Amino acid sequence: MTGFGETLGQALWLILSGDADLWAIILLSLRVSLTALAIATLIGLPLGAALAVGRFPGRRTVITIVSAMMGLPPVVVGLAVYLMLSASGPFGIFDLLYTPAAMIIAQVVLVTPIVAALSRQVIADLHTDLAEQLDSFGLRPLARIPTLLWEGRTSLMTVVLAGFGRAIAEVGAVIIVGGNINHVTRVMTTAIALETSKGNLTLALALGTVLITMAIAINALVGVLGARARSGVPAHA
Amino acid sequence: MRMIFLFLAGWLAAMAPALAGERHILLQSTTSTQNSGLLDAILPAFEAATGIEVRVVAVGTGQAIRNAERGDGDVLLVHARAAEEAFVAAGWGVARHDVMFNDFVLVGPQDDPAGIAGGADAVAALAAIAAADAPFASRGDRSGTHLAELALWADTGVDVAAASGGWYRETGSGMGATLNTGVGLDAYVLTDRATWAAFGNKGGHTILVEGDPRLHNPYGVILVNPARHPHVDAEAGQAFIDWLTGPEGQAAIADFRVDGAQVFFPSAGPS
Numbered sequence: 001m002t003g004f005g006e007t008l009g010q011a012l013w014l015i016l017s018g019d020a021d022l023w024a025i026i027l028l029s030l031r032v033s034l035t036a037l038a039i040a041t042l043i044g045l046p047l048g049a050a051l052a053v054g055r056f057p058g059r060r061t062v063i064t065i066v067s068a069m070m071g072l073p074p075v076v077v078g079l080a081v082y083l084m085l086s087a088s089g090p091f092g093i094f095d096l097l098y099t100p101a102a103m104i105i106a107q108v109v110l111v112t113p114i115v116a117a118l119s120r121q122v123i124a125d126l127h128t129d130l131a132e133q134l135d136s137f138g139l140r141p142l143a144r145i146p147t148l149l150w151e152g153r154t155s156l157m158t159v160v161l162a163g164f165g166r167a168i169a170e171v172g173a174v175i176i177v178g179g180n181i182n183h184v185t186r187v188m189t190t191a192i193a194l195e196t197s198k199g200n201l202t203l204a205l206a207l208g209t210v211l212i213t214m215a216i217a218i219n220a221l222v223g224v225l226g227a228r229a230r231s232g233v234p235a236h237a
Numbered sequence: 238m239r240m241i242f243l244f245l246a247g248w249l250a251a252m253a254p255a256l257a258g259e260r261h262i263l264l265q266s267t268t269s270t271q272n273s274g275l276l277d278a279i280l281p282a283f284e285a286a287t288g289i290e291v292r293v294v295a296v297g298t299g300q301a302i303r304n305a306e307r308g309d310g311d312v313l314l315v316h317a318r319a320a321e322e323a324f325v326a327a328g329w330g331v332a333r334h335d336v337m338f339n340d341f342v343l344v345g346p347q348d349d350p351a352g353i354a355g356g357a358d359a360v361a362a363l364a365a366i367a368a369a370d371a372p373f374a375s376r377g378d379r380s381g382t383h384l385a386e387l388a389l390w391a392d393t394g395v396d397v398a399a400a401s402g403g404w405y406r407e408t409g410s411g412m413g414a415t416l417n418t419g420v421g422l423d424a425y426v427l428t429d430r431a432t433w434a435a436f437g438n439k440g441g442h443t444i445l446v447e448g449d450p451r452l453h454n455p456y457g458v459i460l461v462n463p464a465r466h467p468h469v470d471a472e473a474g475q476a477f478i479d480w481l482t483g484p485e486g487q488a489a490i491a492d493f494r495v496d497g498a499q500v501f502f503p504s505a506g507p508s
Contacts, residue, residue: 086304086307086308086309087307087308087309087466087468088307088308088309089307092308095468097309098263098292098294098309179292179294180294180295181292181293181294182277182293184292194271194272196413196414196417197268197272197411197412197413197414197417198272198413198435198436198437199413199416199417199436199437199438199439200437200438201417201437201438203437
């Protein structure tokens with residue numbers, strides 16, 4: 001086994017050399033995971049908010065289920081999505097298996113419960129803090145959601161980043177539904193799995209370093225945007 | 238915040254499927270053909286000649302066959318002759334064609350606790366490993382290599398199922414993962430020569446037993462039956478099979494080298 005110095009050197013060289021295949025893999029990883037994250041956020045945030053402020057029968061049960069689904073094993077999700085999208089499955093006619101769309105679907109299933117469960121907690125706490133003010137406006141519970149989402153935006157951004165972490169790091173689901181097809185569905189994690197299975201451990205670790213670097217860059221970018229939003233610079237103007 | 242949503246909306250729009258375009262077929266194949274680099278080496282010539290892109294899903298033979306039965310593939314390229322013939326007999330495949338062969342080898346640690354080095358009798362070597370209670374890492378995943386390994390164990394009369402968890406370790410993983418485990422455990426492993434030649438984490442392991450006729454490892458190619466799965470692109474799939482078993486494909490297989498050594502030998506007969 002080679003040293004970490006060599007691994008780091010190779011990772012740096014991979015990034016700087018502008019290897020076309022590597023960049024295609026990085027871009028596909030981002031495309032798939034950010035799209036899955038966007039969809040999961042559009043579903044998960046309203047769901048989490050509704051569970052936080054809504055009062056309806058079975059609410060506790062739904063919260064428990066959503067929280068438990070944060071721990072869904074990717075390989076099980078991958079298998080379930082594979083059986084759905086397979087040519088012999090109920091959605092086989094859409095011809096989505098072994099495409100990036102299939103990978104996005106699997107990651108949406110994995111990420112939505114994380115965004116919903118964590119945002120529910122954030123919004124529930126905020127709702128308690130702001131209860132008096134919101135009561136004074138006389139808003140119905142569901143009408144309070146936009147205000148709560150806006151007031152909690154900084155914490156919710158962390159929630160969304162947690163979802164991104166799950167999406168970009170998982171391999172079990174995307175390797176089953178994507179098939180790790182070169183130039184079509186190969187992403188960072190499946191490329192790492194492939195190089196590991198070829199025994200190219202240094203290259204695999206170097207790719208892992210590139211993946212972590214990518215995640216740090218995304219988190220830093222969100223951090224800067226968040227700081228601008230807090231300091232009153234109208235980032236949303 | 239609004240900017241972020243605009244960005245996301247734009248991103249989603251950009252994701253609109255770019256599915257149309259060049260014609261492609263889906264090849265369900267095994268890890269040995271991909272990990273050795275064979276498919277990367279020979280497919281570009283076919284794609285250039287026909288304009289048909291070959292998308293490879295590389296899994297174990299057992300999984301590849303099951304995926305093909307479900308219709309998730311146009312062509313199957315695997316190495317487990319009995320399972321391939323059963324696949325065709327059951328009507329899932331049109332016909333099986335010989336493509337190439339290589340051989341399995343027994344690799345193991347240099348200190349060789351079972352003393353099998355240099356032997357050419359695979360069954361005797363496995364029996365010696367069992368007698369020495371020396372660690373052996375098995376695929377355990379119904380892949381072509383695993384089925385071949387089980388057939389050899391059957392000839393030894395050793396009950397490996399009873400030894401599982403002891404000296405017999407079933408990884409339930411692909412060839413590469415099993416080799417990584419075997420190197421880590423100082424265990425013996427049955428692998429195909431092509432994967433071994435291209436494997437980058439050999440550690441102290443070397444080939445100890447080779448050359449037994451029972452280690453012959455033939456590969457077959459099969460068109461998934463369009464009568465069972467109408468969406469199969471039979472024309473493009475058959476074009477690929479004809480190319481692979483024809484003079485150009487056979488020459489490409491023969492020319493493929495790993496570290497200067499030939500690891501696949503063309504075997505398609507006159508059709």
